[in-house]
Amino acid sequence: MELTRPITVSKSKIDEIIDEDSRLTKLIYHYLLSATAWLIFGSFVGLFLGLKFIYPDWGNTAWLSFGRLRPIHTNVVFWGWTSLSMIGLALYVVPRTSQNRLYNLLLSRQALYVINLSVLLGVISLFLGINNGGQEYREFTWPVMLLFALGIGANLLNLYKTVAARKTREIYLSNWYILAAFIWTMVVVVIAYLPFYQNSLGETIIQGYYMHMGVGMWFTPLVLGLTYYFLPKLLNKPIYSYSLGVLAFWTQMVFYSLIGAHHFVFAPIPWWLQTVAIVFSFGMFVTLFAGTANFLLTMKGSFRTIAKSYSLPYILVGVIFYFLASGQGSLEALRSLNKIWHFTNFTVAHSHLTMYGFVVFLIWGGIYALMPRLTGNEPSHILVGIHFWFALIGLLIYGFALMIGGTLQGQSWIDGLPFINSVELMAPYWLWRAVGGTLMFIAHLVFAFNIFKMQPASNKDFVLETAEESV
Numbered sequence: 438m439e440l441t442r443p444i445t446v447s448k449s450k451i452d453e454i455i456d457e458d459s460r461l462t463k464l465i466y467h468y469l470l471s472a473t474a475w476l477i478f479g480s481f482v483g484l485f486l487g488l489k490f491i492y493p494d495w496g497n498t499a500w501l502s503f504g505r506l507r508p509i510h511t512n513v514v515f516w517g518w519t520s521l522s523m524i525g526l527a528l529y530v531v532p533r534t535s536q537n538r539l540y541n542l543l544l545s546r547q548a549l550y551v552i553n554l555s556v557l558l559g560v561i562s563l564f565l566g567i568n569n570g571g572q573e574y575r576e577f578t579w580p581v582m583l584l585f586a587l588g589i590g591a592n593l594l595n596l597y598k599t600v601a602a603r604k605t606r607e608i609y610l611s612n613w614y615i616l617a618a619f620i621w622t623m624v625v626v627v628i629a630y631l632p633f634y635q636n637s638l639g640e641t642i643i644q645g646y647y648m649h650m651g652v653g654m655w656f657t658p659l660v661l662g663l664t665y666y667f668l669p670k671l672l673n674k675p676i677y678s679y680s681l682g683v684l685a686f687w688t689q690m691v692f693y694s695l696i697g698a699h700h701f702v703f704a705p706i707p708w709w710l711q712t713v714a715i716v717f718s719f720g721m722f723v724t725l726f727a728g729t730a731n732f733l734l735t736m737k738g739s740f741r742t743i744a745k746s747y748s749l750p751y752i753l754v755g756v757i758f759y760f761l762a763s764g765q766g767s768l769e770a771l772r773s774l775n776k777i778w779h780f781t782n783f784t785v786a787h788s789h790l791t792m793y794g795f796v797v798f799l800i801w802g803g804i805y806a807l808m809p810r811l812t813g814n815e816p817s818h819i820l821v822g823i824h825f826w827f828a829l830i831g832l833l834i835y836g837f838a839l840m841i842g843g844t845l846q847g848q849s850w851i852d853g854l855p856f857i858n859s860v861e862l863m864a865p866y867w868l869w870r871a872v873g874g875t876l877m878f879i880a881h882l883v884f885a886f887n888i889f890k891m892q893p894a895s896n897k898d899f900v901l902e903t904a905e906e907s908v
Contacts, residue, residue: 448747448818451809460542461528462811462893464549468525469804471553473888475517480881482510487874490867500564508576509563515574515651516585517556519796521549523659524592526803527615529811530666531596534611535603544595552588555581572644574651579630586626593619610682614662617690621654638706642698645714649697652791658689660799661728661759664752667803668735671749672742677734685728692720699770702779718770721763729760747821751802754829758794766791777851782863782870783843786836793832793877801828801884808891816887824883831876834869842866 486506489495499505524545532539539545559577562568568576575582596619600612629647669676676682698706698714733756736743743749765787769778778784801824809815842863849859 448745448821451815453810454813455810457529457811458538458542459893461532461539464542464546465525465528465811466808466891466893467546468521468528468549469808469888470892471549472518472521472525473885475513475521475556476881477885479510479513479518480878482506482513484871484874484878486510487867487871490863491871499566505563505566508568508573509560511574512559512563512577513556514792515656516552516559516577519656519792519800521552522800522804523656523663524548524552526663526800526807527592527596527659529807530611530663531599531615534605534609534666535600536605537599537603540595540598540602544591548588548591548595551584551591555584555588558584572640572647574648575629575644582626582630586623589619589622589626593623609666610676610679610686611662611666613683613686614658614665617686618655618657618659618662621650621658625650625654641701641704642706642710645697645700647697648700650694653689653693653696656792656796657693657763658686660755660796661685663803664732664755664799667748667806668732668752671746671752671806672735672739674735674739677731677737681727681731685724685731688720688724688727692717692724696721696770699775700779702770702772702775715770715772718767721767725760725763725767729756732756732759747818747825748802748805750825751798751805755795755797755799755802758790758798762787762790762795777847778843779847781843781846781850782839782866783847786839786843789832789839790836793828794836798828804888808888812891812893814891814894816890820883820887824880824887827876827880827883831873831880833873835873835877838866838869838873 485496485501486503489503496502528539528545555577559581562578562581563576567578569578570576577585593616596612597616600608600616625647629643635643665676665682695717696714698710699718702711702715704711732752736753736756743753768774769784769787805816805821842865845862846859849862850856
């Protein structure tokens with residue numbers, strides 16, 4: 438009798454259905470559903486921008502120009518997709534690790550509406566050419582970001598109250614990272630949007646501070662805090678070292694706060710400020726080694742479990758990119774390398790390897806770990822695999838194409854060649870960028886379908902299905 442070989446390696450089914458308040462389950466799902474809608478829109482804009490490098494005559498109207506669409510792409514995936522998805526996961530992790538109910542469900546639901554309104558108004562204003570000037574990642578005007586800050590502040594209050602009323606003596610490591618991310622982000626937004634001290638070079642320095650702190654004090658600690666919960670939970674073993682986690686936390690807080698100026702090496706800002714940024718950028722290797730080692734040593738001896746899981750491979754990839762992409766950023770701070778790579782397509786590759794390879798893959802790992810257990814609805818394992826491989830291969834094609842092309846681009850400027858030469862040599866690399874971006878966008882469509890498949894059942898059906906499985 439001939440045996441048929443399965444298309445993919447079989448994955449383990451979910452091992453438990455979490456007995457959670459259905460109202461919280463639906464709230465988390467609505468955060469993730471909103472985030473996914475922004476992911477599809479934001480990455481579609483990004484794909485269109487990538488194709489404009491190959492077909493520059495596409496969209497010759499003001500509202501489809503690169504100058505308007507690029508900030509729409511970055512702000513939507515930052516504040517719409519990534520932020521909402523992380524907050525949604527945090528609304529489960531913080532109460533769970535505090536052994537307590539979420540302080541106020543309504544408060545976080547209202548915050549969801551406010552953040553969505555903020556992103557929507559920001560997109561409309563950017564389409565109309567209304568922005569905060571040419572300041573990367575803070576193109577939204579202050580009224581728009583005030584709404585975003587209100588949404589973040591409401592969730593901060595909710596999570597802080599939940600931790601304060603915890604039923605455990607210690608504050609779990611995840612909550613250190615998560616609460617710190619919310620607190621730092623409120624500080625960063627306030628500093629970035631207070632106008633009275635931002636004149637000439639002062640604005641440049643604040644821009645470097647804001648641009649880097651947005652990544653390092655919002656996305657990084659929040660997604661790491663989530664991983665400190667999901668990784669040991671999925672492996673059914675404790676995190677390798679609480680001390681390494683604390684070391685990574687405090688070095689992140691100390692070193693990262695002073696590295697934003699490395700974006701303006703050789704700019705007319707104080708040389709000592711540039712040097713401090715470079716030194717602290719290398720101090721981040723302490724954080725990277727401590728954090729990465731903690732995660733990988735937790736995974737040690739569990740790779741069979743990882744292979745059988747459909748969520749753990751995302752976390753493994755995210756941890757690897759956490760070290761590689763963040764380490765790449767520290768190396769870019771060196772004056773010798775900054776001279777070649779800065780202002781080239783290399784930095785575009787770096788930002789995607791960091792935000793996508795590190796942050797987004799860890800988010801996906803958390804979503805695939807949590808939602809099937811909350812709702813009892815699993816996605817197709819094959820579709821989860823298609824999502825994983827299309828996203829990973831697309832990112833690698835995208836990243837390597839722009840890293841190689843960006844290096845050649847920077848070298849051509851150093852050699853004093855005409856600027857048009859650097860444009861012409863980038864043409865084949867922009868083509869590969871579009872190929873990689875297309876694969877990534879297809880992966881997002883598959884992920885959106887998986888989110889739909891994991892939606893909560895009605896309360897009655899959910900109770901009946903859970904009861905039947907328990908019997």
